[in-house]
Amino acid sequence: MIDRALSLARLIAAILIVLVFEDPGIFAEDKPRSDVPLGQGSLSGLEELFQSAQRSVVKLYGAGGMRGLESYQSGVVIGDGNTILTSWSTVLDVDKVRVVTYDGRRLDAEVVGVDPECELALLRVENSKLPGFVLEASYQVRPGQRVFSITNLFGIAAGNEACSYQKGVVMAVSDLQSKYTGLRSVYRGKVIVVDVMTNNPGAAGGALVDLGGRLVGVIGKELRDEQSGIWLNYSIPADVAAASVDRILAGKTRSAGASLTMAKNPHKALDLGMVLIPNVIPKTPVYIDRIRKDSLANRAGIQANDLVLLVNDQRVDSQKSFEQILQTIERGDSFQLLLQRGTELLRVQIRP
C-alpha cells in the first residue's frame, strides 16, 4: 500500500517537474520587472490575463451561514454575460441569489435550472453587462498543464474587490470513482485534479482557467476522503459542464410547457404515502420525514431522509414547487423521481 503510494507520488512529482520545466509559459512571465516602467499601468501578460478573466467571476450570496455551511460561493459568467454557472448547493436555496460583480454591482439572480448529477446550477441575471467566458467543450487540459483558479474562497473579497487567484498544475484528469475510495460525492464523472488547495469554503463554482485565460473547468464542492482525511482539489471539466448546461437548458424548456397544464385529478404527496419534513421556510427542501407502509412511495422504494430533486426531470426547489409539479400529473399516470440518498443519486418510478 505504502509502496504504491510512494510510486504514485514519485510519478506525480516526475510529471510535475518535467512539465513545469517544459512549459515555457510558466516562467516566461519571470522577466525582470525592471523592464517594465513601474507605476505606469503596464502589465505583463499574466497580470493582464488575470485582470480580464476575473471580470467573469462573480461572488454569490444566499442561504447558509450556520453549522459549517457557508452562505457564499463563486460563480462563472458564461456566454452572453447574463448566465452564471455555479455549484448546486444550499447557498442557492433562496428566492433570489445575490450576485456581486467584479466592479461591485449587486444583481439578483434566479435559478434557471439544475443538473443534480453534475451538481451544477444555472443562474440568470438581467442586463449584467459582464463579459462571459466561452464555455467550450474542446477547452480541455492535460496532466502537467499550468492552470489558475479564480474564486472567492473564504469570502475574502467583498464588493468591488477582486476574487483570489491560485496557481496550480493539473495532476490528473480522471473519473471520480468514489466507490473505491472514501470520497463520497454525488458527482462521479470526469474531474480535473490539481496540486493545490483550490476547493476551499466559498470556492465552489469558481473558474479554472488555462494560460490562455480560457475556462477549462468549474471548481467543485469541498470533498474529503473519509478514509484518509485528504481533501480533493478538483474541477468539473469544461466539456462536462457544457453538456450539463445543455441538459439544464433542455430541461427548462420541458418544464415550461408542462407546468401549464393542470391535471384534473392530480397526485398529492400525502396520498402517495410521503410525509415531508415541516414546511417552515419558503424554500423548504423536499426531505422525506417518513413513508407510510403499503403506500405507492413505499412500493417504489423511497425511504425516510431521501431528498427529492427532480420530478420527471423537472427541478424541485421547494415543497411548494413539488406540490405544484405533482398537480400537473394525473393520478393514474406513472412518473419518475430523482432522489438523493446520502451521496447517492437514484431514480425511482412511481407506478399507480
Add this chain to the structure above:
Amino acid sequence: MEALRFGSDGEPAIRRHPAMVSRPVNYTANVSSLRRWTSICLVLLGASVSPGVAQQEASLPQIASAELALPELAAEVLVAQQRRVEAMRKASMATVGVFGLDSQGGGSGVCISPDGYVLTNFHVSSPFGHRMRCGMNDGKMYEAVVAGIDPTGDLAVLKMFGRDDFPTATMGDSDQIRVGQWCFAAGNPFVLATNLQPTVTYGLISGVRRYQYPSGTILEYSDCIQTDASINPGNSGGPLFNVDGELIGINGRCSFEKRGRVNVGVGYAISIKQAMNFYGNLRSGRIVDHATLGFTVATDNQGRVVVSNILESSDAYRRGLRYGDEVLRLGDRDIATANQLKNVLGIFPDYWRVALRYRNEQGVQEAAIRLQSLHQPGELEKIVEGSSEQGAKKAGDTKPAVSKDVLADRYESRRGFGNYYFNRLELERIVKLQESRKPSLATSAADDSVQIRFVGSVLGESTAVEARFDLEKIHWTLGDKTNSVPIKGNWGTWIKNQEPMPIAMAMRLWYQWHEQGPRKLGEVIYIGQSPVLGKQGLLDMTRIVLGEVTAEVYTSVASGDIELIELFTDRQTDPAEVYFDYDAASALAPMPSRVRLQYGLESRLVVDLGKLDTLPVVKTEGVPGVQP
C-alpha cells in the same frame, strides 16, 4: 483566519496531520517525524529531478560552442531560473529564524539593517517576553532582545547583537505589486530549519489590498497581500519577496478553517509599506498604536462614501469636514467604498498627519488631518501585559532560569514600552547629530547674568521682531508691542487663542535643545518617525512634556536640525506649529534663517531672523507681561 506562530499552540493541530496522527505529543518528536517525512519527499524529488538537471547542464555548453538549435524559450527559462535562484539565495541570507532562549518554538523574521534590526510579528515575539535568539543562514544563533511592538498591526522589531554587518533584505515597493506576479516566502515553517537554512516557497500574488478582521484578538491585517505561496505555522514574521528578491511583506496569517493548521493556498502578509511606516516608531522601543480618524463613513444610496458621524473634537472637524461630506481620498489612495477607508487607515501610525480630499457643497477640498490614537491611554499596555504574562508563565514552566542574561543591560522595563532601552538609544542618536551644531554663543543657558536674544523682522515688512529669554521669562516683541510669559506655566492660553507668542516659546526650545540637549527640557520620549507637511520623507519626532504644554519636536534624520516644533495644550485644540528653515549659505548657519508660525493649515507669521546674540540681564521692573 489565524495567526501563525509555531509553538506549543501549534502542536495539537500539527498532530492532526494524517502523517502524524500517532506521533507523540511533544515538540521534538513532531519535528523529527516531520523531518523524516521531509527527507522522504526530498528523496522523491531528487530522484525525479536529477535527469532533467543533467540534461540542461549538458546542453548549455553546446549552445555556446556549436550553436545548436535549442528552442529560444528554453534559454529564457534557464535565465529566469538562474535569476530566481540568485534572488532566493540573496533573500535567504537576510531571513531570520526566531527561537526562545531554550531554542524552542518560534517563527521567522527578516533583518533590515546591518546593525541587526529585525522585523517580525508581534505574535511571534510576545510569548518569549523580551529575550530571544535569532538564527541566520550563516548557521549561527544571535542573541536578541525585543525593541518596539505593535500589538494591533502584529509587528515587532527585534535587535540582534554580535555583528555590525548583518546581511539585510533589499526593500521593495509593495504599492507596485499586482495580482499575477510571482513571489516567494522564506522562513522557518514547522520549525524545520534546525540547520538554520530558511525554507523558500514560491507562489502567486493572489490578491492585494485585502482586509482581514481581527480574529478573536486585536490583531488586524489591513491592506495586506494575499499569496498562495505556502505559508505555514512557523513562517510567521518571515519575509515575502517579489520575484527579484525585494522585500514586499511580512507573512503572518492564513485562512485555515476546518483543515487544520496547514496551508490551504491562502496566506496573508503585512505590506512592507505598512511595516516601514511603523518601523521608525517601533525602533523607539514603545508599544505603538494605530490610528482613528475621529469620524466614520457609510456608503450612501448613490454609492458615495459619506461622513456618517464626526467628533467635534477631531482634527478633521477643525479642518472643515462635516456630516454628509463625501470622502474622496486618504493619503495617496482614492476611496471608493467605506471598507477601503478602513483598509487604508490601517497602514498609518497614530499622530501622523495625512492628506484628506473630500467634497462638500463648496466643492472639492484638500486638507491634512492629524490621526488620533486608536486605543485609550493604558489600554494597549493591559493587553500586552496579559499576553506576556501568559508567555512568561509558559516559559517558566519549561525553561531553566537563565542564570545571567548576557543582554541584561539591553533591556529596561517601563510602562508603555516594549523595551525602554531603545528609547534612550534613539534619543542619544538624535543628540549626537546636533552636538556638532551648537549655536556658537559664549554663554550657556544656565548663566543667569545674560539673556538670549533672537532678532529679526516680519517677512516682507519692516516690523521688528525680538524673542528674548532669561531664566525666568520669555519676552516677545512684535513691532512696538512686548508681551512676557514665565518660562514655565501659563503657555496654554496663548496657544489656544492662536497668538504669535508661541513662536518665541518655540525659539527658546530650539535654543535649549541645541544648548543642553533634549533631556534637560522636561519629560522626554522619542516617539519615532512621522511625516511633516511640505517635507520629504519621515522625520524623527520627540515629545517633551513641559507642564501644561506638550512640545513635539521634529528633527531631520540626516542632520538633526529641528524642522518643526508643535506646541499642544490638548489634542482637542490646534497646536501652534513653528517651522524652521535653514539656509546653509547664510551667515546665520547653523541657526535657522526663517521661522514660521502656523495654526491649522494657515500661516500666521513668518519671521526672517537677523541674528542670535546675548544681552546682560537688566534688573528693572520692565514691562509687565500682558496676558491676552
